[in-house]
Amino acid sequence: MKIAILGFGPSGSVAGALLARTGCDVVVLDEDERPALLVGESLVPGMIPVLRNLGVEDRVAQIGVRKPGVTFHPRPEVRVAFSFQTLPAHHPQYAYNVPRPGFDQILQQRALESGVRHLKTRAEVRAEHDRLLLSDDTLARIEHWRGKQPDLVIDATGRRRLSARVLEIPADLGPRRDVSHFAHFHGVQRESPEGQVAIDYLEHGWAWRIPLRDTVSFGIVLPQQAATHLGSSPEERLLRTLQNNPQLGDGLAEPQRVSAVQTYANYQLISRKGVGANWAAIGDAFGFVDPMLSPGMMVALQSATLLAEELAGAGSRRDQLDRYSTKMTRMLRAWMELIAYFYSxxxxxxxxxxxxxxxxxxxxxxxxxxxxxxxxxxxxxxxxxxxxxxxxxxxxxxxxxxxxxxxxxxxxxxx
Ligand SMILES: Cc1cc2nc3c(=O)[nH]c(=O)nc-3n(C[C@H](O)[C@H](O)[C@H](O)COP(=O)(O)OP(=O)(O)OC[C@H]3O[C@@H](n4cnc5c(N)ncnc54)[C@H](O)[C@@H]3O)c2cc1C
Incomplete structure (x- = not known):
């Protein structure tokens, strides 16, 4: 089977690796020019079996910090800690915090080792009824396909949602219209035990502290209007949050930003349709719930795994894709329900x-x-x-x- 995967982020890499292993001819298209700093640094234990199945957990452990759990501070003096050690012993009782570029490279490398071909180009597609076709230019770049369209197109373009845009598929938006800014810092408090992620509720919205090897990733998530009140630039808003909440500093030195600031907005959305006659969307291209509880990378990897499993299963292609879509929608809805308890x-x-x-x-x-x-x-x-x-x-x-x-x-x- 010839498969074109659009996007070489985590979901595209994992889908590529798993499908190439089963003998599919997989080409991933991505110009791969992403910023050095990306969200998605705090992973959850449910991802570990996927990393083990790919044989990359050791590589991830080398660049990451072991994460034993998450501590919530609904108010500065209140501490509600969850430990993954309370999981049954047959599950991994930890996760990792990772720098995204390094983590993505590990998954990309694994995909290439599994036989995936990567074309460093931006994919262009067009719609034909419910089908996605590669543009003539894009198809011409995959020389060994000699002008023949792939049997399956997998949209792993993340928040760009290429399939939904081209096929004009609407999305269900979540209830929040937040903006998030984040950067890496020195002088921001590390929660104990080592590696523990901290979530601090603020006057408006909340903040994350994700300990990495040399720095702490600090991010804020707040309604657009509250963000405007905090300052006119993302840099100012992050700094003002740290100044207004001295408990977030480590008390030894003034918090110092050591990276650029990245901004994300209006990210809660789920496509009304994630599969079609010859295509399927995975990861953020299908849907993203919210940064609270860090489900994004888990959903990205799990969706790639589910799709690969269904494609190896029984029934027609349409049955396989429909089963995948049902499971993916169920997963996204379950995360939404859980996360609502934390926002309320x-x-x-x-x-x-x-x-x-x-x-x-x-x-x-x-x-x-x-x-x-x-x-x-x-x-x-x-x-x-x-x-x-x-x-x-x-x-x-x-x-x-x-x-x-x-x-x-x-x-x-x-x-
Ligand atoms: C504020 C915020 C905080 C978050 N924090 C966390 C966290 O702590 N933990 C966590 O697990 N998740 C987190 N996430 C979510 C996580 O970042 C995403 O869920 C994850 O990156 C999704 O992976 P993906 O492979 O679907 O998409 P992406 O990582 O976005 O990859 C998409 C790829 O597609 C490529 N692409 C786009 N258009 C084209 C095209 N036309 N042709 C070819 N390639 C294309 C891009 O270059 C990119 O390489 C957070 C999200 C937000 C908004």
Whole structure:
């Protein structure tokens, strides 16, 4: 089977590697001129099996920092920590924080080793009903295909969403209209234990601290209007956030920015259609939920894996693509449901109410409930059980029991 993959980011690389392994003739097109700094530095444990399957975990460990969990600070003095060590022993109980360019290179290298051919060019496509065709110029560059269109086109162009644009497919937008700025810093506080990612809720929005080997990635996510109030430039907004929240500094030196600043906006969107007669979208090109809980790279790698699995499965091509699309939509929706608990603040209300009940009724074995909740959260936020009905129902029931009707909550309601 001849497959053209548009985009050599993480999803395109993994799809390429897995499909080339099965004997497909895979060509990836990407001019590959990306900035040195990219979001997607905090990974989740659910990605580790994919990295192991590709045989690249050792390489990732060499450039990354082992991530044992995530600590949330709903207020500066409150600390709600989740550890991946509460995951069952048969799952990896850690993840990594990685510099994106290095991580992407590892996946690209693996794809090339698996037999993928990379053409350093920007792909152009045109629509023909529900089909995606490479433009004559793009096709001519793949000499060994001698002018024949591929059997399958995989759109891995990320937020550029080439297939959706060309085929005029609308997207469902998420409820938030946030802007995010981020950069690498010295002098920003590292959370303990080492490698732990920190999420700090701010007066408006939230901030991430992702410890890397030599620096800390610091990013802010806030509604557009609140961003304008913080300053006119992204640099000013990051600096002002650090000045207004001295607990984010390491107390030893003034936070110092050591990279350029990158900005992202309006990224919550899911395509209404992610597959067609001869094409499928993977990773961000299909949909992106939100940076909270870092599901992006997991979804990117998982979508590539799901598509490769379905293409090796039974049924017609259309059946395979439809099954892939259903699974991908289910995965994105499950992450949306989980992330909503963190934006509404209900997850912290559950935590706080549980603690208060333990104090009030010390004879009741309520600490068991806390343990169950921690394990449930770790399983879902790691990507292993995000879609599983049982933990989702545990979370829904505990939420209803401890916090009550939805209108009572709303500490961090959607802007
Ligand atoms: C603010 C923010 C913070 C985030 N933080 C995290 C995090 O901590 N952890 C995490 O897991 N995820 C995070 N993400 C999400 C993560 O960055 C993405 O989900 C991930 O990069 C998706 O990978 P991808 O392969 O689908 O797309 P991309 O990484 O965007 O790759 C797309 C590729 O397609 C290429 N391309 C585009 N157009 C064309 C064309 N016409 N022809 C050929 N090639 C083309 C591009 O050059 C690029 O190489 C964050 C996202 C945002 C917005």
């Amino acid at each position: 603040g209900r997850i912290f209300e559950m935590h706080q109410t549980g603690k208060e009940m333990q104090n009030r009724y010390p004879r009741l074995p309520l600490h068991i409930l806390e343990k169950i909740m921690n394990a449930t959260m770790a399983g879902m936020a790691s990507g292993f059980t995000t879609e599983s009905p049982f933990p989702r129902n545990v979370l829904r029931s505990v939420d209803r029991f401890l916090v009550g009707a939805p209108e009572k909550a709303g500490l961090f309601a959607v802007a």
